[in-house]
Amino acid sequence: MAKKQKYIDLGERGRLNLNNKLNDLTGKEWIKFTKSWFIHRPVRRNGKEILHPAKFPESLVKEFILFFTKKNQWVLDPFLGSGSALIASGETNRNAVGIELSKKYFDISKARIEQNKFKSSIIPILGNSLNIKKLLAGKNFRNLKFDYVITSPPYWNQLERNSMRQSGRKKMGLDTKYSENGEDIGNLTDYDEFIEQQAKIFDEVYDVTKDNGYLTIITNNIYYKKKLYPLAFDTAISLTKRKSKSWVLKDEKIWLQDDKALIALGINNAWVGNRHHQYCLIFRKEKNG
Numbered sequence: 386m387a388k389k390q391k392y393i394d395l396g397e398r399g400r401l402n403l404n405n406k407l408n409d410l411t412g413k414e415w416i417k418f419t420k421s422w423f424i425h426r427p428v429r430r431n432g433k434e435i436l437h438p439a440k441f442p443e444s445l446v447k448e449f450i451l452f453f454t455k456k457n458q459w460v461l462d463p464f465l466g467s468g469s470a471l472i473a474s475g476e477t478n479r480n481a482v483g484i485e486l487s488k489k490y491f492d493i494s495k496a497r498i499e500q501n502k503f504k505s506s507i508i509p510i511l512g513n514s515l516n517i518k519k520l521l522a523g524k525n526f527r528n529l530k531f532d533y534v535i536t537s538p539p540y541w542n543q544l545e546r547n548s549m550r551q552s553g554r555k556k557m558g559l560d561t562k563y564s565e566n567g568e569d570i571g572n573l574t575d576y577d578e579f580i581e582q583q584a585k586i587f588d589e590v591y592d593v594t595k596d597n598g599y600l601t602i603i604t605n606n607i608y609y610k611k612k613l614y615p616l617a618f619d620t621a622i623s624l625t626k627r628k629s630k631s632w633v634l635k636d637e638k639i640w641l642q643d644d645k646a647l648i649a650l651g652i653n654n655a656w657v658g659n660r661h662h663q664y665c666l667i668f669r670k671e672k673n674g
């Protein structure tokens with residue numbers, strides 16, 4: 386017999402189904418999030434997080450966390466950067482672990498977390514995400530499995546490019562690469578090697594994710610030396626074709642950045658696009674994946 390549905394009326398927010406397995410959203414909020422694109426205009430960054438060359442906005446991460454988890458569940462970000470995913474988790478009463486290779490960004494995340502005094506457990510770890518299981522064991526989290534993973538890996542060598550945005554940061558004395566560390570996958574010069582190393586990190590992530598847990602990767606295709614590298618598409622393909630530990634690709638959500646200024650790229654000469662969107666790839670760990 387079908388399960389009897391029980392609802393609570395949350396007024397403007399809509400009706401909350403008490404049998405909702407995935408999140409604490411009402412039906413109205415659930416449907417709104419399922420649109421394949423969204424416009425998100427974050428407030429301008431300030432404070433120390435401006436030092437990080439590729440931070441994603443907490444407000445954006447929060448919307449994903451609210452959709453893919455319930456209160457008190459566990460979130461992982463294996464490329465923590467300046468800590469957005471941990472801050473968003475703390476602000477939504479989720480527990481979270483973030484792993485970051487660079488000591489400089491790890492320190493920025495740690496300081497931001499300490500300022501906030503969250504009620505949930507918010508744990509930044511310094512280290513290489515190729516060793517997630519070891520790093521978790523080192524913090525007495527040997528058996529921890531995450532309900533949800535959200536992250537943004539380096540966009541291959543994107544920061545190496547001599548783009549106009551990068552020269553602007555250089556002039557202000559801000560970082561234009563994450564680190565000189567050989568373990569930073571953003572320092573790999575070969576594109577195919579980058580795709581494989583990135584996939585190996587998501588093999589580790591697979592092992593520490595609950596069955597049926599979701600993974601969101603924010604990434605993009607990138608233009609380099611006069612051609613487009615389909616990084617977002619290759620990321621999707623590489624994670625779904627592992628020997629074991631294959632993720633199931635469920636969808637993409639496209640973040641439209643309609644607040645970025647248009648730049649005269651290739652004008653009167655040849656096609657160079659103004660790339661004003663990013664891909665949020667949604668995967669799931671499914672038993673027969």
Ligand SMILES: C[S@@+](CC[C@H](N)C(=O)[O-])C[C@H]1O[C@@H](n2cnc3c(N)ncnc32)[C@H](O)[C@@H]1O
Nearest residue numbers: 440441464466467469486513514539563569570
């Ligand atoms: C695109 S940024 C993440 C930005 C982050 N979402 C934020 O909002 O600040 C990628 C981060 O991955 C880190 N990283 C690169 N290789 C890594 C590795 N092997 N293990 C852990 N972190 C790594 C870099 O230092 C960088 O901070």
